[in-house]
Amino acid sequence: MNAQQLGENVKQKFGAKVIDFETLGSDQLYVTISPDSLVEVAEYLYRNEGCRYVINGGTDRRQQRDAFLITHFFAQDEEKIYVAIHTEVEPDNPQVDSITPVVPAANWSERETYDMIGVVPVGHPDPRRLVLADDWPEDLFPLRYDVEHGVKPPPVEGLAPERLEPPEGASVVPIGPYFPVLEEPAYFRVFVEGETVVGADYRGFYCGICGYVHSCSYCQAVERAAGIEVPERAEYIRTIMLELERLESHMLWLGIAGHIIGFDTVLMQTWRMREPLMWLCERISGNRKTYGMNLVGGVRRDIKPEMYDDVRNVIDKIGEEWAELAGAIPGDTTLITRLQGTGILTTETARELGAAGPTARGSGLAIDVRVDHPYAAYDRLEVTKCVHDSCDNLARVLVRIEETLDSIKIIHQALDEMPDGPIMAEIDEELPAGRQAMSAVEAPRGEVFHWVLTGTENRPERWRVRAPTYANLQNVPPMLEGNALADVPISIGSYDPCFSCTERMEVVDVNSGQVRVYTEEEFRAEYDQPRDE
Amino acid sequence: MFKELCQKSFPKSLWVYHCNVGACNGCDIEVIDVLTPYYDAERFGIKLVASPRHADVLLVCGPVTRQVVPALKRLYDAVPDPKLVIAIGSCAVGGGIWFDSYNIVGGADTILPVDYYIPGCPPRPEAILHGIAVALGLAEKEIESVHLKQLPDRPESVPVEVEGS
Amino acid sequence: MIASKLKEAILSLRPGRVTLKYPFEPHDPEGDFRGYPELDTDKCIGCGGCAAVCPARLIMIQDIDQNTRRLVRLLERCIFCGRCADVCPEDAITMTKRFELSTDSGREDMVAECEVFMATCQRCTRCYEPPTPLDRIMEPGFRDDEIKRGGQDSPYEPVKSE
Numbered sequence: 001m002n003a004q005q006l007g008e009n010v011k012q013k014f015g016a017k018v019i020d021f022e023t024l025g026s027d028q029l030y031v032t033i034s035p036d037s038l039v040e041v042a043e044y045l046y047r048n049e050g051c052r053y054v055i056n057g058g059t060d061r062r063q064q065r066d067a068f069l070i071t072h073f074f075a076q077d078e079e080k081i082y083v084a085i086h087t088e089v090e091p092d093n094p095q096v097d098s099i100t101p102v103v104p105a106a107n108w109s110e111r112e113t114y115d116m117i118g119v120v121p122v123g124h125p126d127p128r129r130l131v132l133a134d135d136w137p138e139d140l141f142p143l144r145y146d147v148e149h150g151v152k153p154p155p156v157e158g159l160a161p162e163r164l165e166p167p168e169g170a171s172v173v174p175i176g177p178y179f180p181v182l183e184e185p186a187y188f189r190v191f192v193e194g195e196t197v198v199g200a201d202y203r204g205f206y207c208g209i210c211g212y213v214h215s216c217s218y219c220q221a222v223e224r225a226a227g228i229e230v231p232e233r234a235e236y237i238r239t240i241m242l243e244l245e246r247l248e249s250h251m252l253w254l255g256i257a258g259h260i261i262g263f264d265t266v267l268m269q270t271w272r273m274r275e276p277l278m279w280l281c282e283r284i285s286g287n288r289k290t291y292g293m294n295l296v297g298g299v300r301r302d303i304k305p306e307m308y309d310d311v312r313n314v315i316d317k318i319g320e321e322w323a324e325l326a327g328a329i330p331g332d333t334t335l336i337t338r339l340q341g342t343g344i345l346t347t348e349t350a351r352e353l354g355a356a357g358p359t360a361r362g363s364g365l366a367i368d369v370r371v372d373h374p375y376a377a378y379d380r381l382e383v384t385k386c387v388h389d390s391c392d393n394l395a396r397v398l399v400r401i402e403e404t405l406d407s408i409k410i411i412h413q414a415l416d417e418m419p420d421g422p423i424m425a426e427i428d429e430e431l432p433a434g435r436q437a438m439s440a441v442e443a444p445r446g447e448v449f450h451w452v453l454t455g456t457e458n459r460p461e462r463w464r465v466r467a468p469t470y471a472n473l474q475n476v477p478p479m480l481e482g483n484a485l486a487d488v489p490i491s492i493g494s495y496d497p498c499f500s501c502t503e504r505m506e507v508v509d510v511n512s513g514q515v516r517v518y519t520e521e522e523f524r525a526e527y528d529q530p531r532d533e
Numbered sequence: 534m535f536k537e538l539c540q541k542s543f544p545k546s547l548w549v550y551h552c553n554v555g556a557c558n559g560c561d562i563e564v565i566d567v568l569t570p571y572y573d574a575e576r577f578g579i580k581l582v583a584s585p586r587h588a589d590v591l592l593v594c595g596p597v598t599r600q601v602v603p604a605l606k607r608l609y610d611a612v613p614d615p616k617l618v619i620a621i622g623s624c625a626v627g628g629g630i631w632f633d634s635y636n637i638v639g640g641a642d643t644i645l646p647v648d649y650y651i652p653g654c655p656p657r658p659e660a661i662l663h664g665i666a667v668a669l670g671l672a673e674k675e676i677e678s679v680h681l682k683q684l685p686d687r688p689e690s691v692p693v694e695v696e697g698s
Numbered sequence: 699m700i701a702s703k704l705k706e707a708i709l710s711l712r713p714g715r716v717t718l719k720y721p722f723e724p725h726d727p728e729g730d731f732r733g734y735p736e737l738d739t740d741k742c743i744g745c746g747g748c749a750a751v752c753p754a755r756l757i758m759i760q761d762i763d764q765n766t767r768r769l770v771r772l773l774e775r776c777i778f779c780g781r782c783a784d785v786c787p788e789d790a791i792t793m794t795k796r797f798e799l800s801t802d803s804g805r806e807d808m809v810a811e812c813e814v815f816m817a818t819c820q821r822c823t824r825c826y827e828p829p830t831p832l833d834r835i836m837e838p839g840f841r842d843d844e845i846k847r848g849g850q851d852s853p854y855e856p857v858k859s860e
Contacts, residue, residue, distance in 0.1 A: 133599035133636065150633040154853045155602070252562065255569075269710050271569035278566075282657075289559050290654055292732070292779045300784065301730075324709050331702030350808070364689045483823030540727035570729055573717045602854050623754070627774030627805055629846020630754040639849020640774070642805070644856050651800045652808060654777035659720050666721045674801045678787070679810035681739040684766075 001079045003029040006049065014041060020063075024224065027373065028438055032086045035096060041085060042072060042099040051076045051083060052367070053349040054449050055471075056109035057464035058117040060144045062091050062188035064434075066120050070096050071464070072106070073438065073451065076373040082438045084451065089119055100125040105354030108474055109466075116143040191388040212245045214450070214465065217292040220375055220458075221439035221452040222296045232377070234425075236418040239377040240311075241284075241291055242441065243407045243414070247318065248277050249444035250404045257397065260493045261338045273321050280314045283307070296431075298424035308415050319408045325399045338395035343491030345479040346391055353475045356468040357446020358403065359495050362396035364389030367431045369442035382415050393487075393494045431458050443468055445495075469495065546578025547668075548613065550588035554605055554641070556595025559655035560622035563590060571656045575663060585611040590668075593641040596624040596631045602638060609645050619649045619664065626650045727795055732780045734796040735773070741790035744769065748782035748791060757782070767814045774808040775848055780795055809855040 007021040007029050017037035045051040051074035054464040059069040067088035074083040090095050098121035100106045110121040113132040119142035121127065122324050132142075135156040138149060169424055216238055223230055258266025278288045284303055287289035293299045295410050303311070345355065350363040360367050368385045370378045386402040387396035436453045446468025454459030472495045480488055541558050553561050567574045568581065585608050586668060609618070620641040623629045631637045641647050651664035666672035718725050727733070756772040776812035783791040801807040815839040 134859065135599065147635075149635070150851075151635050152638075152851050152853050155599075157603070265706070265710060266791060269706075270568055271566065272571065272716060273711065274573045275566075275569070282727055282731060286730050286780065288655070288657060288733035289562070290777070290779075321709065328702045328705040328709070332706070333699050333700060333702075501755070570716050571718055572720070576717070580831050597847070606857055621779050623775050626808070627756075627772065629775050630777055632754070632848030633846055633851075637848075638852045638854055640805075641850045642856075643849030644854060646857065649800060649802050650805055650808075652774060652776065653797065653799065654779075656799075657797050658795045659725055660799065662722075663798040666705075667791050667800045667802055672721055672798075674732075674803070674807070675796070675798045675806050676801055678807055679812070681737070681810075681812040682740055683742075683813060683815040 001081075002026040003081050006076065006079070006081055006083065007031060009049070010041065010044070010427075013028070013044060017041075020141075021317075024124060024437060027081050028224075029081060029083045030086060031083065032088070035087050035089060037086070038070075038072075038087050039097050039099055039102060042074075043102040045074050045083060045085075046103050049076060050078065051103040052083075052351070053103050054105055054447075055464065055466035057451060058113040058119055058143065059453065060089075060117055067091060068117060069462075070113065070119055071451070072099065073231040073464075074464075075373070075440070077367050080373050081181055083371065084436075084438065088407055095117040096120070096123050100124050102127075104352050105471065105474065106389065108470065111432060115141070117141050118144065159389070166372065208530060212241050212291050212294070214443045214467075215241060215287065215292075216450050217377070217439045217441040217450040217451065218463070218465075219294045219296050219450075220441070221437045221450045222454065223425075223430065224283075224439060225435040225437035225452055225454050226296075228297055228425050228427060230298055230425055231422045232419050233302075233421045234423045235377040236414050237299050237301075237303055238294070239381065240303065240411055240414050240418075241293060242376065243411045244277065244281060244284075244315075245291075246407050246444045247315070247404055247411075248274060248281070250400045250407075251277070251318075251322075253400060253444070254397070257493055260490045261335070263334060268324075273318055277318060280311065283310065295424065297427050298422070300424075302423050303418075311415060312412065313351045315408045315411055321404065322401070322404055322408075325406070328399070329397070335397075336394065338487075338490060339392065339397055340390075341392050341394075343393040343396075343479055343489040343494055344391050344467050345475055347389070349478050350391075353478070354471045355446075355475050356471045357443065358396055359446060359472045359475065360407050361385065361387045362400045362494075363391045367447075369440045369447050373440055375439065375441060377414060380417065381410055381412060393490055396494045402531065403502045433461070445469055446472060534558060546580060547590050547617075547665075548580050548582045548588050549570075549590045549592055550608075551581055551592040551594070552585075552605070552608060554595045554601045554625070555598040555637070556622065556624060560594040560625070560653075561663055563655045563658055563661060564594065564621065567661050569656045572662060574662060574665065577671075579665060586613065587618070588612050590617045590619060591645075592619050593625045593645070594621050595648070596628050597638045597641060597644055599636055599638060601646060605644055617648045617668065618645050619651065619668065620647045621651045621653075621661065622656060622663075623652050623654045626652045631653070635698055641680045710852045727797065730793070731795045731798060732778045732793040733795070734783060734794050735771075735776065735780070736792050736794050736796075737769070737771070737810065738790045738792070741788045742769070742812065743788055743790075744813050744816055745787065747785045747787065751781045751785050753777065753779060753781065761816075762813075765816055767816045768811060769814065770809065770811045772847060773810055774805040774809070776808075819825070839860065 003023040003026055003385055005024060010031055011018045013022060014033070015038055017034050019032045019034060021032065024030070031041070046053065047245050054073040054075050056070070056072050059071070061067055061069045065088065068091060070087045072090055074085070075081070076083065087096060096119050098106070098110055100121070101123060107126065108130055110124055110160060111127060114121055114127065115130055115132045137153050140151070140153060142151070251270050255267040255270035255274075256271045258264065258270070281291065282288045284307065285301060293301050345359070345363045347364045350360050350365050355363065355365065356367070364387060366385050366387045368383070369375070370383045371385055384406050386399045388398050395510060431454055433454050433456045435452065438449065438451045441448045441449070448468060449466040451464040452460050453462040476492060476495070479491055483491060551561070551564055560673055568574060568579075568665040585591070591609065591612055618641065620626050623630065628637060628639045632639060638644065649664055649668050651661055653660050656664070663672060711810050725815070744759070746759050749769075754775045754777055756775050758770040758772070760768045760770070762768050780793045783793050801810070
């Protein structure tokens with residue numbers, strides 16, 4: 001089945017309720033439907049066509065179409081198709097049916113869409129504010145085009161966010177303001193009975209540190225929308241940088257995981273192994289972490305042939321040490337007792353709530369964008385999906401360890417096969433306006449998804465990003481249930497929660513505010529007594 | 534003078550509380566990197582502590598978001614005197630590329646009195662160590678503002694006014 | 699168990715002491731590192747291309763009189779991406795290897811300004827014909843009169859230093 005056939009299926013099933021559909025290549029489908037059929041169509045895709053929910057976004061198109069555009073994104077991994085469901089909502093009555101009751105994974109993104117453009121999701125089970133600051137005015141929606149860029153409303157003191165009440169008999173243990181071991185802002189309220197966790201409420205918002213994946217995904221989306229052919233060498237360079245970043249990130253993560261369970265040797269040693277890799281990236285790209293190599297049309301810097309040996313030496317050295325480490329872990333009872341059987345995330349929950357990346361693969365869901373929706377040079381390389389089905393923290397550790405070794409193989413293969421040629425496509429004219437495209441990249445933490453609607457003057461009109469942790473953190477409350485309190489940090493840590501990426505260089509969109517992290521509740525919770533007495 | 538006072542107040546080891554006020558994690562990771570074997574900031578007595586009440590130094594990473602402003606003020610109050618604030622990374626120094634976003638208030642010095650600035654995106658671990666060395670009086674700062682002219686003898690012009698400085 | 703611990707111990711002990719002597723000995727970046735962007739005033743023609751592409755919008759261009767154009771760069775928020783150096787037609791901007799940019803005397807230290815002598819066309823008193831990179835500076839978001847410092851319009855009260 002390709003996108004065209006899937007579109008025809010939907011058209012046949014819903015008839016006149018499907019206003020129009022178009023495809024981009026054989027793998028991207030855009031369906032426009034009438035607002036009253038949104039829930040039915042979403043349920044049909046989710047239940048009958050085996051689609052996975054990705055994210056929801058809202059666009060202010062009052063200037064062009066006199067409507068708000070609400071879009072839900074789905075992925076059909078087996079058939080390698082991404083689906084976007086567009087619905088146009090009248091600006092006088094900005095309401096749309098919520099699909100969260102039938103697609104639970106839509107919970108956060110529908111709340112966020114309300115925050116940003118003010119279209120009310122009718123029937124949402126938990127319509128609290130998600131992303132905006134507590135003192136942000138109720139009637140100001142920052143992504144509407146009539147709201148000035150960089151508007152700074154005056155502060156209001158003493159407002160607290162709405163919180164979920166704990167179940168009867170349970171007490172609340174706040175974890176946060178800063179996730180204690182990572183010093184990152186996140187606030188969890190864990191409901192406990194004795195030492196066992198019975199529920200959790202969470203508010204926070206992350207994105208990846210993965211500086212390269214987002215720029216890569218964004219550039220791919222724009223290239224796709226504008227029909228730009230990227231030179232093959234640039235695709236290979238992107239692939240190599242993506243894999244180097246995965247190596248770096250997984251090594252970092254294992255160290256942090258060791259730190260969380262109080263085994264600091266792991267932190268020190270993995271970060272020692274990782275340091276030569278950082279120097280390598282600095283030699284290639286000019287910066288240790290923000291590589292800054294992607295541009296629409298290709299890459300800015302070449303990996304010169306004389307550097308190949310350098311790359312091979314560094315990753316081979318890491319590979320050797322990593323294999324030794326991987327051999328030592330299964331026998332280490334300290335690690336095994338902390339990891340095995342803790343933080344269980346069942347396969348069903350992971351699918352319901354749209355988990356991504358190693359989190360999903362540790363729960364037996366065989367999804368990997370590199371294989372399912374190949375991009376850059378991955379269709380020419382051998383990529384193995386590393387899947388474990390024990391659903392616990394150990395499974396997620398093992399998935400990452402295996403992926404690290406797999407990455408090294410991929411880099412070797414890419415270096416062998418990399419063709420000569422230009423690294424940038426020539427782009428002479430202005431990019432066309434009003435085109436759209438989706439693009440996904442497998443970040444170290446899971447699927448990064450970008451949707452771009454191009455605008456005039458080479459600027460995007462709307463750019464929607466989903467970072468993997470956004471999907472994964474929604475899985476935290478069900479996973480924590482039934483765990484001992486002491487296992488909470490490593491369970492949360494096992495998702496590799498992380499902040500927004502460092503590199504969105506070419507576009508400063510109003511959208512950028514969306515990836516900020518919100519941390520206020522924390523000190524309120526921990527230092528709730530007034531301090532000036 | 535203030536600098537001398539600082540160096541006198543903290544003769545031995547600095548205990549550091551690291552707080553992320555909206556950073557992308559790039560700087561946070563480099564801060565942890567500084568503690569790992571290749572850089573080992575514990576040579577200088579630097580220690581990350583888990584509570585602001587134990588800290589001498591507040592490391593601020595990231596542009597200050599609206600949501601953290603009250604928390605950041607309370608955090609600053611919680612650090613006992615005398616205290617230092619170090620802004621790490623371009624975002625904490627001047628707001629970074631987010632400086633005029635609706636949800637960003639600005640760099641760390643918009644809210645707190647900042648003593649040391651370490652620009653970079655993210656700063657290399659060496660740059661962070663250099664910043665610490667400057668704070669400890671082991672090194673001198675190596676940067677100053679630049680004023681260049683193609684025609685040096687041009688008659689005196691109006692000084693540049695940068696709004697908000 | 700013991701075998702595993704032994705393996706781990708060997709893995710940890712083998713590399714020996716790796717700590718660098720920095721800051722007592724230099725440890726400079728290799729390759730084309732992107733550090734402090736230096737501007738060669740003699741080469742700059744004042745075209746403003748750098749201001750148009752800068753993601754942090756930190757380059758302000760003012761025409762202070764008929765013949766003089768001033769570039770003020772608020773490098774405090776520079777993300778060191780190097781786009782300015784890429785687009786400069788005269789290669790006036792170089793990304794140097796300088797990374798030790800810490801300062802204790804405020805972000806003024808990161809301000810760099812330069813005055814460029816602009817020869818004007820005798821006939822029309824303009825320097826270029828449109829569209830030039832300069833015209834692009836007039837696009838929303840890149841206008842020189844709008845450039846702000848981070849935190850300039852913050853609605854919050856700062857904490858006072860004692």
